Amino acid sequence: MAVLEILTYPDARLERIAQPVERFDDALRAFIADLEETMRAGPGGVGIAAPQAGRAERIVIVDVSSKPKIKHHGRLVLVNPEITHWEGFVVGREGCMSVPDYTGNVIRAERITLEAFDECGTPLHYEFEGYEARAVQHEIDHLDGLLFLDRLVSRRNDLFRRKVYQKA
Amino acid sequence: MNRLTNHWFMLTVVGKDRPGIVARVTAALYEGGCNLGEASMTRLGGNFTVMLMVQHEGDTASLTRLVATVTESLGLKLHVDKIAGDLYHHQEPDVRIAVFGADRAGIVAQVTGVLAEAGLDILDLQSNVAGSADKPIYIMQIEGRALEGIPALESAVAVLDGKGIQVHLEPIDIMIG
Incomplete structure (x- = not known):
């Protein structure tokens, strides 16, 4: 196991379209273990995508279980993920290990349905919402050469969600 | 450079x-x-x-x-x-506060006063006067750090009830991926 080097913008390798994984072998699982260790070594990182470690393959890891009071599915290894359904939208603040010292607002689908494979090639089906759905969409963007910088919306005129603190 | x-x-x-x-x-x-x-x-x-x-x-x-x-x-x-310049050390906000009401003297002082006492460190503040000259509306958006937690800020703004100001607090949950 090893902590891998994280590529940072403007490294051109972050803009490559990642290729589907074809062999679910020990080498893949060893890389995934390193990728997860790299994610957990980052401060506050709840997700990582293989291209961030310089590997142009369609692999992401997400684990938002450290966040209190949200729905989540625990540790997720998603190989060749495909979002098959999007619903709703919400503005939220994102940062990225590949873009140090900046956070910005991005619009994401509120709920998504996803098909993927685990590290052994077993098919997976998930429905994600909220913060976890945001993390998954952010990581899958990396597979298509996109950073959250590509999707920034204004920080100045935030859309307020309906669910706000209301005085009695 | x-x-x-x-x-x-x-x-x-x-x-x-x-x-x-x-x-x-x-x-x-x-x-x-x-x-x-x-x-x-x-x-x-x-x-x-x-x-x-x-x-x-x-x-x-x-x-x-x-x-x-x-x-x-x-x-x-x-x-x-x-x-003294200091790049690459952004502080990230963890709370967003929207304030609005009929414009009158003292809104900013009252709102930021109670928030400061409850531990708010303001990182960004934008405000506008909207409406019309005979019926002005004051709108303010603040991003900051709740140094004593968001519940402390929520309790603090409760004292503004009945003063004609709407205050909405919302946590900013930054997703780092």
């Missing part, structure tokens, strides 16, 4: 808004060998306002000379201060 690291200035430009202010001021700085840092530029009540971090190998007088021709020709007030 490291050779200039310790030569940061804050350039303030204010005056009647017109197209081309940013382009002409920054062109003068670029041609004068300056490097720009972070900036906040916005239109306030028909004025255009610029707060701009500038790296410049000289003093306030030489930097003023670089841009004075342009700002004078545009009828803008110019102010230059030497500052």
Whole structure:
């Protein structure tokens, strides 16, 4: 196991379209273990995508279980993920290990349905919402050469969600 | 640009808004060998306002000379201060607060007063007067750090109940991926 080097913008390798994984072998699982260790070594990182470690393959890891009071599915290894359904939208603040010292607002689908494979090639089906759905969409963007910088919306005129603190 | 690291200035430009202010001021700085840092530029009540971090190998007088021709020709007030620059250390907000109500004297002082006492460190504040001259509305958006937690801020703003001000607090949950 090893902590891998994280590529940072403007490294051109972050803009490559990642290729589907074809062999679910020990080498893949060893890389995934390193990728997860790299994610957990980052401060506050709840997700990582293989291209961030310089590997142009369609692999992401997400684990938002450290966040209190949200729905989540625990540790997720998603190989060749495909979002098959999007619903709703919400503005939220994102940062990225590949873009140090900046956070910005991005619009994401509120709920998504996803098909993927685990590290052994077993098919997976998930429905994600909220913060976890945001993390998954952010990581899958990396597979298509996109950073959250590509999707920034204004920080100045935030859309307020309906669910706000209301005085009695 | 490291050779200039310790030569940061804050350039303030204010005056009647017109197209081309940013382009002409920054062109003068670029041609004068300056490097720009972070900036906040916005239109306030028909004025255009610029707060701009500038790296410049000289003093306030030489930097003023670089841009004075342009700002004078545009009828803008110019102010230059030497500052301690500090890039790459952004503090991230964890709470967003929206405030609105019929405009009257004292809204900002009252709201920020109770929030400060409850541990709010303001990182960004924008406010606008909207509505019309006979029925003005005050709208303020704040981002900051709740140093004593968001519940402390929620309790604090409860004292504003019945004072004609709506205050909405919302956590900012940053997703780092």
